[in-house]
Amino acid sequence: MARQGKERAAAKRKRSQPEPPQRPRPPWYPFPAAELLILAGIVAVAVGVATGPPKHSAAELAAGGAAAVIGTLEVTAREHFGGYRSHSVLLALVPTALFHGAVVLVVDAFTSFPREANLALLVADVLIFSLLWRFLQSRFQLARRQGGR
Numbered sequence: 001m002a003r004q005g006k007e008r009a010a011a012k013r014k015r016s017q018p019e020p021p022q023r024p025r026p027p028w029y030p031f032p033a034a035e036l037l038i039l040a041g042i043v044a045v046a047v048g049v050a051t052g053p054p055k056h057s058a059a060e061l062a063a064g065g066a067a068a069v070i071g072t073l074e075v076t077a078r079e080h081f082g083g084y085r086s087h088s089v090l091l092a093l094v095p096t097a098l099f100h101g102a103v104v105l106v107v108d109a110f111t112s113f114p115r116e117a118n119l120a121l122l123v124a125d126v127l128i129f130s131l132l133w134r135f136l137q138s139r140f141q142l143a144r145r146q147g148g149r
Contacts, residue, residue: 022084023079023082023084024078024079024082024084026074026078033071033074034071034072034074034075035071035075036071037067037068037070037071037074038067038068038071038072038075040064040067041063041064041065041066041067041068041069041070041071042064042068043064044060044061044063044064044067045060045061045064045065045068046064047060047064048060048061048064049061069094073091073094076090076091077091080136080139080140080143081139081140081143082143083140083143083144083145083146083147086136086137086140087136088133088136088137088140089133091132091136092129092132092133092136093129095128095132096125096128096129096132099124099125099128100121100125103121103124104121
């Protein structure tokens with residue numbers, strides 16, 4: 001008798017808990033394009049590293065790294081904006097790093113990068129990252145409340 005009561009209580013708790021959100025499917029489902037892109041990137045980087053220092057190709061390393069990053073960003077953006085899992089830090093860090101790299105390359109192309117500019121660039125990085133993180137957090141919360149897209 002006590003066992004039936006425990007089973008009923010467990011079933012009631014299970015019914016009262018909301019269903020966990022499902023991982024959003026890509027438009028090209030069931031073809032695993034992002035996963036294959038990540039795998040191809042890893043293989044290209046491994047081949048670039050395995051050929052050794054005198055002959056390793058910077059193009060293979062760059063293409064492999066870019067493929068892995070693009071595949072990873074696709075999965076994280078789909079999960080984040082679908083309300084499945086928050087990836088605010090990663091999604092805010094990528095544009096911040098691209099901004100930082102672009103500023104350093106542009107300034108370095110025309111002049112030597114002054115040491116004092118590093119502090120100003122760091123402040124800009126923190127500002128950009130924090131604004132993007134807040135925006136992405138709010139978008140995730142909105143997607144979570146709406147039950148995904």
